[in-house]
Amino acid sequence: MTKVLTKIKPNIYLFLLKEAIKRKSLRKILLAQLEKRAKKALLESKEFPRPVQEKKFQWLSAFLHQAFKNLEKGYISPSILEKLIEILGRNNFFRGEISEIKKAKEAFKEKYGIYPPLFLTLSPTQVCNLRCKGCYAASSPETAVTMPFEIAERILEENHDLFGNRFIVFSGGEPLMYQSQGKTIFDLFAKYPDTFIIFYTNGTLITKEVAQKLAELGNAYPQISIEGSEEETDERRGKGVFQRILKAVSHLREVGLPYALSVTATRKNLKTLLSDEFYQFWFEEQGASYMWIFQLMPIGRGKEVFELMPTPEERVKLYRKWEELLQRKYPIADFWNSGVLANGCIAYARETSGYFYIDWHGNITPCVFIPYYVDNVYDLYQKGKTLGDALVSDFFKKGREWQRKYGYGCPAEKIQNWLMPCSIRDHYKYFREVILPEEAKGEDQFAEEAKSSREYFEKLVEYDEKLKEVTDPIWEKEYKKQA
Numbered sequence: 440m441t442k443v444l445t446k447i448k449p450n451i452y453l454f455l456l457k458e459a460i461k462r463k464s465l466r467k468i469l470l471a472q473l474e475k476r477a478k479k480a481l482l483e484s485k486e487f488p489r490p491v492q493e494k495k496f497q498w499l500s501a502f503l504h505q506a507f508k509n510l511e512k513g514y515i516s517p518s519i520l521e522k523l524i525e526i527l528g529r530n531n532f533f534r535g536e537i538s539e540i541k542k543a544k545e546a547f548k549e550k551y552g553i554y555p556p557l558f559l560t561l562s563p564t565q566v567c568n569l570r571c572k573g574c575y576a577a578s579s580p581e582t583a584v585t586m587p588f589e590i591a592e593r594i595l596e597e598n599h600d601l602f603g604n605r606f607i608v609f610s611g612g613e614p615l616m617y618q619s620q621g622k623t624i625f626d627l628f629a630k631y632p633d634t635f636i637i638f639y640t641n642g643t644l645i646t647k648e649v650a651q652k653l654a655e656l657g658n659a660y661p662q663i664s665i666e667g668s669e670e671e672t673d674e675r676r677g678k679g680v681f682q683r684i685l686k687a688v689s690h691l692r693e694v695g696l697p698y699a700l701s702v703t704a705t706r707k708n709l710k711t712l713l714s715d716e717f718y719q720f721w722f723e724e725q726g727a728s729y730m731w732i733f734q735l736m737p738i739g740r741g742k743e744v745f746e747l748m749p750t751p752e753e754r755v756k757l758y759r760k761w762e763e764l765l766q767r768k769y770p771i772a773d774f775w776n777s778g779v780l781a782n783g784c785i786a787y788a789r790e791t792s793g794y795f796y797i798d799w800h801g802n803i804t805p806c807v808f809i810p811y812y813v814d815n816v817y818d819l820y821q822k823g824k825t826l827g828d829a830l831v832s833d834f835f836k837k838g839r840e841w842q843r844k845y846g847y848g849c850p851a852e853k854i855q856n857w858l859m860p861c862s863i864r865d866h867y868k869y870f871r872e873v874i875l876p877e878e879a880k881g882e883d884q885f886a887e888e889a890k891s892s893r894e895y896f897e898k899l900v901e902y903d904e905k906l907k908e909v910t911d912p913i914w915e916k917e918y919k920k921q922a
Contacts, residue, residue: 456524460517474500488851490918491779498780501770505728514726516695522657526635543603551827555602556788560610560807563591565799567613569641571676584799588619591627597826599631609638625652628659637662639701645687654694662699667708688725697728704734704757705747713760718769729770736808736864738885745898751906778860783847787838788830802882803829805838809863810886811879837874858910867899
């Protein structure tokens with residue numbers, strides 16, 4: 440989507456968006472004009488099958504409609520929305536217009552042979568105030584690890600200056616609990632006011648004061664984790680957590696700061712995620728701006744992790760629900776089922792539009808859901824290297840080679856099934872036999888156990904084969920034949 444939109448003068452889009460914020464009486468007309476131009480730009484592209492582009496437009500349309508619906512209700516401040524559009528629009532979608540960004544990206548390309556990715560995700564602390572069942576970051580207060588501020592600060596500096604990026608994601612642990620060298624997460628947020636920041640949080644620490652701080656910054660937006668219904672959320676996260684999240688959301692609405700939701704899809708909450716009431720509650724009543732769905736990624740040898748993972752048939756049900764919700768103007772993206780929105784896998788620091796992940800130990804992995812690493816931030820910095828050196832390791836290179844073989848950058852007719860976009864979860868046999876190097880280490884004992892378990896290997900391969908069986912016909916009939 441970004442590549443298409445950069446071919447058109449960005450000022451037209453930014454002007455229409457800003458005028459729509461200011462002119463309530465002309466809002467519908469201006470939004471209609473904006474949608475018309477965006478749809479034309481997307482559907483004129485011959486790089487991707489037309490149905491792929493149609494899904495992108497449906498999501499963009501839903502995002503705009505929800506944003507302005509929340510603006511009408513007073514849930515989003517006009518001044519905050521205008522600043523968000525400026526940062527997200529000019530500095531990200533139309534970053535090619537800004538000389539310093541373009542210069543940095545070209546310099547990176549000249550040094551490393553590839554363009555930098557779009558963003559990175561950083562978990563600067565493992566510390567959290569909750570003890571959620573099955574959390575990948577679970578740790579006791581005594582053993583939880585926090586990255587020194589000077590290292591986190593350098594990572595942000597390289598993202599901004601070396602990569603030329605104006606987008607970063609924080610995860611955890613709980614980012615709002617980050618403290619190091621007398622600094623907090625707000626010091627990292629404030630360091631680069633021109634950067635669009637999203638951070639994943641359990642929401643329980645968003646007080647009136649925190650909401651006000653975020654509104655004053657205007658560049659950092661919470662993505663609040665829930666499990667589904669109140670019962671499902673409290674069962675995993677702790678009694679009373681759901682109500683604390685609703686209180687946090689009310690604080691955000693009071694200051695007019697947009698927020699998003701993050702949900703992990705499992706067999707336990709599948710019924711909720713297939714219901715209409717769940718989405719109506721969060722989008723219509725609570726004013727969420729958009730929603731991420733992350734399907735459970737099984738790590739470890741226990742059979743319980745596979746019993747929690749939605750089956751291939753259930754995954755198709757979630758896909759069909761996503762299609763229906765897009766038609767109803769609910770901006771939802773499923774990290775696996777919505778692969779068409781991102782042109783497939785975005786891991787391995789995919790050039791210009793991908794990302795990679797750094798955990799609290801400084802381990803550099805291709806993705807939040809790929810718990811293996813070769814390089815570590817501390818080791819690189821001690822050797823006088825940068826994050827760029829990690830992105831040209833064989834591990835990352837082989838991942839990008841797979842992306843290209845699977846369709847990224849290929850002619851539209853050669854794109855393979857983007858309903859199975861994930862290298863580790865949807866193509867585990869290839870991941871283990873070709874992409875994952877022998878020297879790669881697991882982030883924790885569960886990742887190491889998975890690496891050495893024949894049972895784990897066979898279960899995921901079996902899952903992938905069944906997934907291919909149920910999704911290939913959809914891809915062939917509804918995407919390739921309609922291209």
